Amino acid sequence: MTQRKLGRGVAVVGAGMSKFGAFPGQAKRDLFVEAFQEMRASVDRGLDPRDIEALYIGNYSSDLFENQGHTAPIMADWVGLAPRPATRIEDACASSGVALRQGMLAVASGAYDMVLVGGIEKMTDLPTERVTDTLATAGDVTYEIPAGFTFPGFYAALATAYMDRYGATPETFMHVGIKNHDNGALNDKAQFGARITDIMDSKRARAIQKGYPVPEWEDEWEFLHDDRANPVIAWPMRLFDCSPISDGAAALLLVREDLAPSFSDAPLYVLGSGQASDVALHDRADLTSLRAARLAAQQAYDMASVTASDIQVAEVHDCFTIAEIIATEDLGFFPIGEGWRAAEEGRSARTGPQPINTSGGLKSKGHPVGASGSGQVVEIWKQLRDQAGERQVPGATLGLTHNVGGTGQTCVVHIFERR
Amino acid sequence: MAEKAFTGTSFYQFLEENKLMGSRCQSCEALHVPPRAICPACYGEGMEWVEMSGEGTLLAFTTVHIAPTAMIEAGYGRKNPYCAGIVQLTEGPAISAQILGVDAARPQEIEIGMPLRVTFVQRGEGEQARTYLAFER
Numbered sequence: 001m002t003q004r005k006l007g008r009g010v011a012v013v014g015a016g017m018s019k020f021g022a023f024p025g026q027a028k029r030d031l032f033v034e035a036f037q038e039m040r041a042s043v044d045r046g047l048d049p050r051d052i053e054a055l056y057i058g059n060y061s062s063d064l065f066e067n068q069g070h071t072a073p074i075m076a077d078w079v080g081l082a083p084r085p086a087t088r089i090e091d092a093c094a095s096s097g098v099a100l101r102q103g104m105l106a107v108a109s110g111a112y113d114m115v116l117v118g119g120i121e122k123m124t125d126l127p128t129e130r131v132t133d134t135l136a137t138a139g140d141v142t143y144e145i146p147a148g149f150t151f152p153g154f155y156a157a158l159a160t161a162y163m164d165r166y167g168a169t170p171e172t173f174m175h176v177g178i179k180n181h182d183n184g185a186l187n188d189k190a191q192f193g194a195r196i197t198d199i200m201d202s203k204r205a206r207a208i209q210k211g212y213p214v215p216e217w218e219d220e221w222e223f224l225h226d227d228r229a230n231p232v233i234a235w236p237m238r239l240f241d242c243s244p245i246s247d248g249a250a251a252l253l254l255v256r257e258d259l260a261p262s263f264s265d266a267p268l269y270v271l272g273s274g275q276a277s278d279v280a281l282h283d284r285a286d287l288t289s290l291r292a293a294r295l296a297a298q299q300a301y302d303m304a305s306v307t308a309s310d311i312q313v314a315e316v317h318d319c320f321t322i323a324e325i326i327a328t329e330d331l332g333f334f335p336i337g338e339g340w341r342a343a344e345e346g347r348s349a350r351t352g353p354q355p356i357n358t359s360g361g362l363k364s365k366g367h368p369v370g371a372s373g374s375g376q377v378v379e380i381w382k383q384l385r386d387q388a389g390e391r392q393v394p395g396a397t398l399g400l401t402h403n404v405g406g407t408g409q410t411c412v413v414h415i416f417e418r419r
Numbered sequence: 420m421a422e423k424a425f426t427g428t429s430f431y432q433f434l435e436e437n438k439l440m441g442s443r444c445q446s447c448e449a450l451h452v453p454p455r456a457i458c459p460a461c462y463g464e465g466m467e468w469v470e471m472s473g474e475g476t477l478l479a480f481t482t483v484h485i486a487p488t489a490m491i492e493a494g495y496g497r498k499n500p501y502c503a504g505i506v507q508l509t510e511g512p513a514i515s516a517q518i519l520g521v522d523a524a525r526p527q528e529i530e531i532g533m534p535l536r537v538t539f540v541q542r543g544e545g546e547q548a549r550t551y552l553a554f555e556r
Contacts, residue, residue: 133487142427143453146551147515148483148490148503156481157505164531232500235482235526279459282505282515287479 004303006108006270009257012416013264014043015381017374020248020366021191028062028071028122029078031249035118035371036079039251042381044265047253049079053112055086056103058096058119059370064134065123075118090370092138093319095119096250097373097403097412101273103254113259117252119371123245131245135369138406140280152234152242154281154407155320159236161287162322168340170236173321174224175343177240177363180318183350184360186391189378191246191366196220203229241321246366250374252381266385271306271398272415274299281407288337290408293330297402300413301332308332311415312396313383314354315376317404318361324348327402328356331413350391358383358391373403373412384418425456425466434550437539439473441512442466452512471508473537475554477530478513480504482523493542500524506535506554520555 016038018031040047057072068074076086089099096119103117123131135151149157162168177196184190185198192199200215200223207214217223224230230238253263260267276295278284284291301307308331316331318324325339333354334342342348348356359365359379362372380399382388401414423429425442430453433440441452446463452471457464483490484500495501502518519538521529535554543549 128485129488129491132485136487144515145487146489148486148495148501148517149481149515150483150485150487152485153481153483153503157479157503160481160531161479231497232482232484234484235500237481280515282478282513287505 004299006104006303008108008110010104010107010254010270011257011260011264011267012252012270012377012381013255013260013267014039014047014253015251015378016040016042017189017250017371017378018248019189020246020368020371020375022124022245023247024124026247028066028068028120028247028249029074031122031247032075032118032120032251033078035249035251039253043253043263045263047263049081051114052081052084052116052253053114054084054106055081055116055118056089056099056106057086058089058099058373060090060092060095060121061134061137062122064137065121065126071120075120081116091410092405093317093367093369094373094403094405094410094412095370097376097401097414098275098405098410100252100374100377100414101275101412104270104273107254107256114253114255117254117374118250119374120249121368121370122247123368124247128245144280144282150234152237152320155322156234156237157281158287158326159322162326162340163236165288166337166340168325172325172340172344173236173241174221176318176321176324177224178220179343179349180357180361180363183358183391184364186389187360187365190360190364191244192360192364196223196240237320237322243319243362243367246368248366248368248371248375250371250378252374252377266418268381268384268416268418270414271417272300272302272304273413274303275410275412278409280409289326290330290404290411292408292411293327293402293404293413296411296413297331300400300415304415306398306415310398311400312355312398313358313380313393314356314400314402315359315361315379316356316402317372318357318363319367319404321363323404324356324361327404328354331400331402350393355393358388358393373401376401376403377414377416380416384416423468425454427453430454431549434539434552437550439471439537439552441469441471441510443469450510450512452508452510452514471510471537474509475506475535475537477518477533477535478505478507479531480518480529482526482529489542502529504554514552517551517553518555519553
């Protein structure tokens, strides 16, 4: 593959997000306003919003979640940016990772010097069954969904293929959930913001308060094996293997590289970017890896002239726990077939040799699908600027985001550097 | 056989006749199930219909407890989970299908690699009634 470089460099000089969670009654635009305000406040040397020339907004399905199409100009309007061009990008759960790439390409092309990239999703207005149906539209509704596949079901199928091939067990996946909840407990933007042991405590407290029998779990493993506390959603994926249904928004400010120092004391330079698509799950030669992720990663590494071992902190798309294990292999952090052992051995822990999902990941931070990709960048922004507080990876200057759409029919990878 | 367009509509019409059909590229012989009009292997556009034997093996599966609306309407759900899987046909291509004849409440006993045979299931009522692809042990 030819090594590709951008026509001109691009940097992130501002990043912000709303809290992720379930916010009944709160409108999507209000969440985007919240993200925009935090982004604006993060621009070290100040931002005059009038300088923003265009918007690229990731949004999966406001159409089905909220009966609202044509989302991008509405977002532009409510942050005061009409009449600038505003474009919605839809690539399922990779929508705002791809929006970032489109915004980056627009700046690199010379068309704009400053663009706003955003992500937004409001999922909690629908009952769970309708959310399940809506998410399923990211699969192939002609050939995959009639088989009975749901989104947890697709990833569960990858999990059975992975277990069969490499020897992982359902317990392997629980390690990922426990880790990401541990990380999310240190993130005030996270939907859960609680360790699994904290969740057990609150369930016990609620039982006492309501006069119900108090569950007796020896430890988090017993809790995670309890079919009532942690029901099977699509075997082997249980509730605590699945990211939650979430509302949230994120916003990023991109400028052409040479302008970055006039906005930011510590800009993040976009060192690498890659994106690929793939066929339906059943048409793939390998059901234990995502080809689109491997290709996107290779493009990004080549553009950045770095390798996996150079990456100090990564946010990967853990929509389901199996997805994180596969991601850590596809990105080259661990050898193919070894990701599950690495997870069990704590090698992807925040304090381990290859920290993965220090934000809590989609599992704990939340997964408002269209906002998730840009939300990942907010964590890398904080980590590389030494602003991640208790969850800071010391001295990190090179970070990566990996954002997957659907079953891996889209994947987009970005690499960022603070110089 | 009357030449039908190589589309999803035709694929489902064949399922109504209890036939699992694919398309074969006349240029490079690549077999496509579901059928395709354009061959992604050689970009050939000459296709012919081929009926599959219906024999295959299980590549990957799940048992679904939180079901989509269409499967809830078919009687499935938390108390009556079902199995969905990816089946590799003897002829080579693989396809998604519901898997019958296995105990979805005991997923540990469902084995990847087990042989399966095609079957056809009806779901939906009245105008919505349709034949879907399934496999069974």
